[in-house]
């Protein structure tokens with residue numbers, strides 16, 4: 559099956575890739591929802607990820623900032639799965655890289671920032687809930703327990719989409735548009751259970767793209783996919799790209 563998929567990629571001009579948490583677990587970043595996930599082990603972590611608790615409770619914010627300092631994502635390095643996507647871009651085949659991840663490992667690996675569509679934002683930037691100011695996370699990481707916006711003294715949070723928070727419509731629109739522009743669509747390390755992002759697979763399929771899924775667990779789209787790999791992402795991606 560690997561050989562077959564390689565020929566599809568070799569023949570493709572525009573490959574669209576969607577990545578989820580599964581591509582970063584080999585970099586030491588735990589999947590929030592999986593059996594070993596942070597939320598499964600620590601329900602308080604889920605509270606910290608809910609915008610309503612975060613805005614309402616300074617204690618939740620303090621814990622959230624502490625927790626962020628300790629995140630393994632700051633030290634994480636891209637793995638062979640990320641590097642395979644850089645190779646795909648170097649071959650001029652990567653049309654767009656839609657990611658549900660907030661770790662920026664695609665950009666750190668070497669993918670062009672303008673190819674990467676971060677539907678859930680990035681943990682490496684901070685935003686003010688009140689005035690919309692954005693700045694690198696680095697500037698506030700070492701700061702106070704519950705840092706305030708320097709412009710308006712509003713509540714700061716990481717520039718990521720929390721539970722209960724709206725996705726950014728322009729970002730989702732762009733993701734759906736590019737999903738329909740590829741000749742091959744590859745979904746990697748995502749269970750494809752969260753809409754609207756999962757809908758990108760339908761858009762790609764309706765536009766006639768071949769669908770390839772690489773994920774350890776079954777997804778609702780396995781039966782419409784041309785191929786499904788349940789093997790290790792860091793092993794499959796270098797082989798097919």
Ligand SMILES: [Zn+2]
Nearest residue numbers: 686689707710
């Ligand atoms: Zn502000």
